[in-house]
Amino acid sequence: MMAKQEQTRSPLLEEALAFGGPIVVFDQVDLAFDEKVILRGVSFTLQTGHTKIFLGASGAGKSTILRLALGLLRPDSGRIFVNGEQIDGMSEDALMQVRADLGMVFQEGALFDSLTVGENVGYKLYEELKWPMAQAEARVREVLGFIGLGEFIDRMPSELSGGQRRRVAIARAMAAKPRILLYDEPTTGLDPITSLTVDEEIIKLRDLEGVSSVLVTHQLRDAFFVAEHAAARDGDKIEFERAAGGKADQAEFIMLKDGGILFEGNASDLRTAAKGDAYIRSFLS
Amino acid sequence: MRAKLETWAKDAVLEVQEYVRLIAKVARAVVTPPIYYRDIIEQFDSIGIGSLTVVLLAGLFTGMVLALNSGITLDQFGARSMVGRLISASMVKELGPVLTGLMVSGRVGSGIAAEIGSMLVTDQIAALRALGTDPIRKLVVPRVLAGLIMMPMLSVLATGIGMVGGWIVTVLQFHVASTVYWSSVVQGLYMQDVWMGLIKPLFLGFTIVTIGCHVGLRTTGGTQGVGNSTKLAVVASSVAVIAVDFMVTKVLIVLMY
Numbered sequence: 001m002m003a004k005q006e007q008t009r010s011p012l013l014e015e016a017l018a019f020g021g022p023i024v025v026f027d028q029v030d031l032a033f034d035e036k037v038i039l040r041g042v043s044f045t046l047q048t049g050h051t052k053i054f055l056g057a058s059g060a061g062k063s064t065i066l067r068l069a070l071g072l073l074r075p076d077s078g079r080i081f082v083n084g085e086q087i088d089g090m091s092e093d094a095l096m097q098v099r100a101d102l103g104m105v106f107q108e109g110a111l112f113d114s115l116t117v118g119e120n121v122g123y124k125l126y127e128e129l130k131w132p133m134a135q136a137e138a139r140v141r142e143v144l145g146f147i148g149l150g151e152f153i154d155r156m157p158s159e160l161s162g163g164q165r166r167r168v169a170i171a172r173a174m175a176a177k178p179r180i181l182l183y184d185e186p187t188t189g190l191d192p193i194t195s196l197t198v199d200e201e202i203i204k205l206r207d208l209e210g211v212s213s214v215l216v217t218h219q220l221r222d223a224f225f226v227a228e229h230a231a232a233r234d235g236d237k238i239e240f241e242r243a244a245g246g247k248a249d250q251a252e253f254i255m256l257k258d259g260g261i262l263f264e265g266n267a268s269d270l271r272t273a274a275k276g277d278a279y280i281r282s283f284l285s
Numbered sequence: 286m287r288a289k290l291e292t293w294a295k296d297a298v299l300e301v302q303e304y305v306r307l308i309a310k311v312a313r314a315v316v317t318p319p320i321y322y323r324d325i326i327e328q329f330d331s332i333g334i335g336s337l338t339v340v341l342l343a344g345l346f347t348g349m350v351l352a353l354n355s356g357i358t359l360d361q362f363g364a365r366s367m368v369g370r371l372i373s374a375s376m377v378k379e380l381g382p383v384l385t386g387l388m389v390s391g392r393v394g395s396g397i398a399a400e401i402g403s404m405l406v407t408d409q410i411a412a413l414r415a416l417g418t419d420p421i422r423k424l425v426v427p428r429v430l431a432g433l434i435m436m437p438m439l440s441v442l443a444t445g446i447g448m449v450g451g452w453i454v455t456v457l458q459f460h461v462a463s464t465v466y467w468s469s470v471v472q473g474l475y476m477q478d479v480w481m482g483l484i485k486p487l488f489l490g491f492t493i494v495t496i497g498c499h500v501g502l503r504t505t506g507g508t509q510g511v512g513n514s515t516k517l518a519v520v521a522s523s524v525a526v527i528a529v530d531f532m533v534t535k536v537l538i539v540l541m542y
Contacts, residue, residue, distance in 0.1 A: 070415055096417045104415040110408035127321070128417045172416075 023048050023180055023212050024069055029078035029088075031064060038064050040259035042078070046212055048179075049250065051202075053223045054216045055283065056256035062216040063107070066182040069214065070104055071095040082180070103173030104182040108189075109165040111157040117144070117168050118153040124176045143171040147201055163194030170201050174211070181205060183215045187222045199225045200240060207231040208238070220284060227251035227267045255280060304499050307421070311429050311495070314422045324427040332393050332428065332494075333435030337442070343388050344443030347380055348372060348450030356459045365459045369469030372451035377474060377482040381444030383530050386489035388443075389436060390522035394497040397428055398518030401501025402511040410502075425498045429491065436490025437483050444482060477541045481534070488533050489526050496522040 024046040031039040038061045046052050054062040067073045068080055071087050080088045082098050090098065111120050118140050119126070125136040144150045147167045157165060166186050173181055183202060187195035199222050205211040207230050217223050228251075230243040243251070253270045255263040263273050263280055274281045355371045401424055404410050410420050448470055455461045500518040504510045 067411070072411055072414055092419065096419070099415060099417050102415070104412070106408045106412055106415075108407070110412040112409055112412070113403075124416045127423075128319075 023083060024052075024214065025079075025081040026065070026068070027079040027081070029068065029075045029080060031061070031068070031073065031075050037259045039068075039075070042256075042259075042261060044254055044261070044264065046180075046214060047250075048212055049206070049210055051206055051213045051215060051226065051251040053227055053251060053253050054214070054256060055218060055220070055223060055253060057283075058218070060256040061259055062218075062256060063184050066104060066184050066214060066216055069180075069182060070102055071098060100176070101178050102180045102182065103176070103178040105166065105169045105173050105184060105186050107185045108162075109157070109169035111165055111168060111172070113157060115157075116153070117149070117155050117157065117160070120157065120168060121153075121171045121175050123172065129176060139175060143175050144168075146174075146204070147171050148197075161194075163190050163198065166190065166198050167201060170198070170205075174205060174209070177209075179210075179212060181211050181213045183213060183217075185217050185219075186215070187217065187219050192221070195219065195222050196225070198222075199229075200231070202226050203229055203231045203240065204238060208233060223253070224267055227253065255283070300503075303503065304495070307425070307499050307502070308495060310421045311425055314419065314426045315430070319422060321423050321427060324423060325430055328427040328431035329435060331396075332389070332431040333438060336389050336392055336435070336439055339388050339392055340385050340439045340443045341446050343384050344376075344381065344445075344447040345450040347384055347443075348376060348447030348452075349454045351375060351380070351447070352451035352454035353458065356455060360459065365455075365461055366465050367469060368451065368455045368459065368461065369448075369466040370473030372448060373470040373473040374478060376444045376447040376451075378478045379530075379534075381447060381482055382440045382485040382489060383526060385436065385440040385443045385486060386493060386526035386530070387523055389432075389439065389490070390493045390526055391519055393432070394493045394518045394522035395515045397494065397497030398501040398504075399511055399515045401498060402504030402514040405502065405504045406507050406511060420502075425495075425502075428494050428498060432490035432494030433487055434490075436486040436493075440482065440486035440489075477537075480541060481537050484537060485530060485533050488529050492525045492529050493522045496525055 026042050026044050029039055029042045030037075042061075042065070044052065054065060056062050064073065068075055068088075069082060071090060071092075075088050078088070079086055083101055085098055087095060087098055111117075112123065115123065118137075121143060122136050122140040125131040125139060126133075131139070140153065141150060144153055147170060149164060149167055149171070152160065152164065152168070157168070160168065170181075170183075170186070181202075186202070187198050190198065202213060202215065203226055206213055215223070215226060228243055228248060229240050230247050232239050232241065248268075249266050252264060252266055254261055255270075257279060263270060263277070265273065270280070270284070274284045351372050352368055356365055356368050359365050359367055359371070401410070404413075404424075410424075413420050413423060451470075452463065452466050455466045456463055497518045500514045500521065504514040506513070
């Protein structure tokens with residue numbers, strides 16, 4: 001059985017499962033809801049420390065990819081690997097172990113209404129990982145400080161603005177120090193200035209904490225900002241500068257159309273592709 | 286028409302299948318870790334203490350009206366001293382558990398469906414799963430345990446306060462001595478009746494809470510969907526209370542009488 005499975009591995013999968021290989025792998029993933037095809041033969045790899053940015057029209061299947069990576073949905077066919085483990089056929093109990101290394105920022109935040117900001121951020125630490133109270137509280141204060149909302153620890157989610165809720169959602173996702181963060185339209189509905197602060201959090205986590213990330217958005221300005229900027233520590237300050245050389249290649253765009261991948265490449269490749277493809281051009285314009 | 290019937294039948298079978306699957310998951314989650322003790326305590330408070338006022342008021346007025354009606358009828362036969370007997374038999378076996386069930390389904394069943402439904406449509410359930418928490422263990426199990434344990438307690442209290450209501454009316458309206466009323470209450474009670482009054486609420490509590498959770502977890506369609514789920518939970522659990530009451534009564538009569 002194992003030998004047969006080895007033989008059916010595609011070259012992409014061989015590379016993906018090699019030592020030090022990618023952290024998330026989609027291999028020929030198909031998904032349909034009743035008659036509606038959502039994803040058709042989607043394959044990609046997310047390397048450690050890199051960012052994948054999914055673009056596409058509403059209903060193109062962008063958010064579905066995040067839910068598949070998290071095991072919240074199962075594909076009809078194809079294989080999904082997270083940290084080298086095949087998750088597409090895993091039981092819910094086994095998926096809980098895989099999710100320990102994943103964090104997700106949902107659209108609108110999905111904060112728990114009945115818990116304070118601090119309890120939301122520390123939820124996984126208190127409830128699932130059973131950290132000692134003092135250690136968990138220290139970590140909650142640390143991550144809230146990281147996103148600049150330290151003084152909001154005792155507020156309820158209903159007392160926060162939209163941007164603050166997204167940032168708390170990022171803090172909640174990163175509290176348990178996952179190596180992979182999934183962002184589902186984290187800046188949709190936010191004003192440009194607030195969006196920029198959220199973008200900077202994503203860059204900080206990637207460049208300063210070494211978190212691999214998958215970003216789903218249709219906010220082009222935010223997508224290009226995350227792809228083309230890098231964060232660096234300068235003493236106590238954090239500076240954001242234009243990414244250059246290999247750093248710029250660590251963020252890749254994937255454009256979805258009709259359930260399949262229309263384009264995959266870095267920011268400059270995307271701009272070049274727009275000249276020759278009417279759909280990409282219209283999307284970018 | 287036939288196609289509509291087929292669709293309806295398929296949907297009905299699917300609902301039953303999902304309900305049974307939920308119960309199976311709950312049964313497994315109750316006996317395997319992790320168990321969220323804090324949530325269980327919170328639900329004991331929410332379902333038990335939170336329902337106390339409405340259940341006590343319903344029990345009190347039911348006992349009073351029962352005494353009023355039966356007292357007038359029994360008086361025609363010169364048997365007003367038997368009112369206590371009638372009240373204790375009716376309240377303990379039937380009215381206490383069923384009225385408590387109906388009150389709890391209105392208050393708790395709808396609340397559970399609305400709360401879980403809202404969490405579902407705002408992605409909070411998905412967020413729970415993403416954070417490594419099984420929503421069945423975190424949300425459903427505490428509510429089911431609270432329903433199972435608090436319903437018999439509420440039912441006993443409703444029955445007790447119903448007898449007190451009957452006593453007030455019997456003494457004030459029909460001028461029957463307190464000692465006569467309470468000895469009549471005791472005479473009307475048999476051990477089988479007491480067991481029936483304790484066993485029935487277990488089934489009713491389980492039914493109300495599991496229907497509320499099932500409907501909440503099957504919510505679709507945003508805030509309108511939450512409203513529909515709330516309505517469905519109340520209707521389904523109220524009808525189920527009456528139906529389950531009949532079935533459990535039938536079985537207990539065969540087993541105990």
